[in-house]
Amino acid sequence: MIRLEHLTKTYAKSAIKAVEDLSLEIQDGEIFGFLGPNGAGKTTTIKMLTGALEPDAGSVEIGGIDMAASPLEAKARFGFVGDDPELFNKLRAAEYLNFVADIYRVSDRERQERITSLARRFKIADVLSSSIGSFSRGMKQKLCVIASLLHDPEAWILDEPMVGLDPQAAFDLKELMRERALAGGLVLFSTHVMEVAEKLCDRIAIIDRGRLRFVGSLAELRARKSELGGGRDGESLESLFLELVDADGSDPGAAR
Amino acid sequence: MTAPFPSLVRFFALSAYAPSKRGSGARSKQSPKAAAKAIGLAVLVLFVLADLVGVFIAMNLSAYAALKPLGLQGLLLLNAAISASLIVFVVGFITALSTYRASKADSSLLALPIKGHELLGAKMIMVYLSEFALAFLFIAAAAAIYAIKEAPSAGFYLGALLTALSMPLLPVAAIYLVIVPLMAAARPLRNKNAVMIIAGIVGIAFGLAFNFYIQVATARMSDSAWVLEHLAGPDAFLSRAGGAYPPAFLAWKSMTAGGAAGPLYALANLGLGLAAAALVALGLGKGYARSLLGFDEQRVRRVTATRGYVERVFRRSSPLLALFRREFRLMNREPAYFLNGPFIILVMPLVMAVGAAVMWQNGDAKADLLPRLGAFVAGPGAMLAAAAFGAFLGSGTSVTDTALSRDAKALRYLKALPLGYRDYMIAKFLHGLFFAALGSLLGGAGGALLLRLPAWELAGAFLIALAFSAFACIAGLWLDTANPRLSWDNPIAALKQNPNATLFILADMVLIAALGIASAFLRWGKLGFFALYFGTFAAATAALLGAYPRFAEKKLRSIEA
Incomplete structure (x- = not known):
């Protein structure tokens, strides 16, 4: 389970609050989508959630472990796929995977099994001895996905994971998300692609200007819009999302 | 509206030589840190220039003192022209190689309706600009000493300026005459790492050779016998190079012929350089554009991930x-x-x-x-x-x-x-x-x-x-x-x-x-x-x-x- 309580962050170089009083709870076995327009605060929230950024206020708990008090234990409980796969171009794919497995202290047998299985699934098994710099963006993204699962984490956090993936790899990734959730794992990902969130997520959160606008299932979002005089049956998440973030001055207290 | 070619020249020149600007102009101007950095950079540039000019002046003063008693003080100018050409060639080679495809923007220019010779010509002008500055330093150091000591006619100054303008032209043309076919033919070279390694090795070798040359020259220039043997004799390198390399001979004549003949020699030199550069740009432009295609692409190495491979490669460490x-x-x-x-x-x-x-x-x-x-x-x-x-x-x-x-x-x-x-x-x-x-x-x-x-x-x-x-x-x-x-x-x-x-x-x-x-x-x-x-x-x-x-x-x- 992931629990975020009253997270607030203002970057030192700007006076604007990137995230303000954000509270959220994500249960095991659930696929959770994190949506919002550019600059809404999605990435800042994920940075605080993964320990890359210290919040000004509030707390992060992963699997019951407090990030501020025990960061290494908390970080060992999730796998993370960042939004920029252009990181270690000078390393070979195998060196990068070994590095990540060493940091997570994965045994020889487990790393060999998982790398073999995942690399075959994402069809990069025959390029593991190549330099990452020679890979396409999609191949790099696949490699990051594999690296994030080497320690079989209970929570899986992905920032814009579909960018750069070919249709087959995107399908495989979505299948993997479903499998992990069915096996009791937690999957949290941010995306701009409404169709993906609509088809995949059990629940979604919509964030805008640093504050949560909505948390719940798609059905709950439609019901809420109907109560307010909008939202028809079958209305797409995309149009509901646009209505929600376009409505200036919407009540921040609407977040649930 | 500016024509495409001058625009391209401006684009390359600004990309290479304009100081980087961060943030909004007004804000960065007010920053004391930015001002301190700009002053520090200016002091550093002045220091390096003063150091180089100081070395050239010391060498030329010694050479003049050694050549004057032999009545061969004009060779000072021939020496400057040949040295400038050689140094411009080596430094220009490194510059041309490292800016052959300076960034991804160079490759994306291929999607625009720009002709190959315009692309190459603009790139050559970009390299020429820095090489002109270097040639100018060399020629100016020798010319200033010659002018102070010999008080030549006004034509000398025009000849010296035109010489400084013309000396980098032929070396730059020769550099691209070598590099473009090389890049077009050898795919492994079309990679920024390969380029950097080659430029680095050439640069280091040049640095060591230049260091040796400066140390030997400053130590021996005051030795008349050595100067006579190495600079002034009929079999000396200077005499042979002057005979074999027409631009050096023309440069020497443009500064020593006197009267109206001097600038005419200089104009001939300028014409020769411009013609060579234009021929290279026109002849190799298409090849240059083609060689930018697929630059920096790397081949993915495929190895079957057998059980043995996996067990050998994926092993735990601390x-x-x-x-x-x-x-x-x-x-x-x-x-x-x-x-x-x-x-x-x-x-x-x-x-x-x-x-x-x-x-x-x-x-x-x-x-x-x-x-x-x-x-x-x-x-x-x-x-x-x-x-x-x-x-x-x-x-x-x-x-x-x-x-x-x-x-x-x-x-x-x-x-x-x-x-x-x-x-x-x-x-x-x-x-x-x-x-x-x-x-x-x-x-x-x-x-x-x-x-x-x-x-x-x-x-x-x-x-x-x-x-x-x-x-x-x-x-x-x-x-x-x-x-x-x-x-x-x-x-x-x-x-x-x-x-x-x-x-x-x-x-x-x-x-x-x-x-x-x-x-x-x-x-x-x-x-x-x-x-x-x-x-x-x-x-x-x-x-x-x-x-x-x-x-x-x-x-x-x-x-x-």
């Missing part, structure tokens, strides 16, 4: 070792980092060897140097000199003083991994220490071997160098942790444009020099010096290492990655 390996691979596989970092351990001994070779060739090394330092060298001085060289090599690699800055793009990801910040930074220190030990060994122990010191003094020189270098490693790491450069687009900036690296290398050299001077005044024995320097730097290293992890952890936690 997190600290994994972090150390990562540091080592990421720095030393990036040519820009390696050439400007650890490679100094190999280059500096070569530079020193050139200086030593010239001194030995001049036969004055031992005669002049040893008596001056006298008893100090006979006593602890030799061991300390070896230790100082080792300390300089071991501490000058920029490994730790840019360590966190180089990781700027990866920090967000690394901070999400369950790695201890202590291990992360200690791996960086160990990486620096590896090269510190190598530099101390090559400089300290190698220097001691050259000076034929006994074994215990060799060990002493090595250990002093190692203690100093280890101290420098942790001090450099502390500096870069306290003030990392985290915002950059090009990885080179994390090292070459990092104020920490500049500040650190200056402080490093000042400290070594100050200790050298202080040592000459102390009447201590070898053991006393060893105890002082080894003890002090080992203790300082231990103290900094003890306090550093807590500082690093706090700092890393607060970085907004």
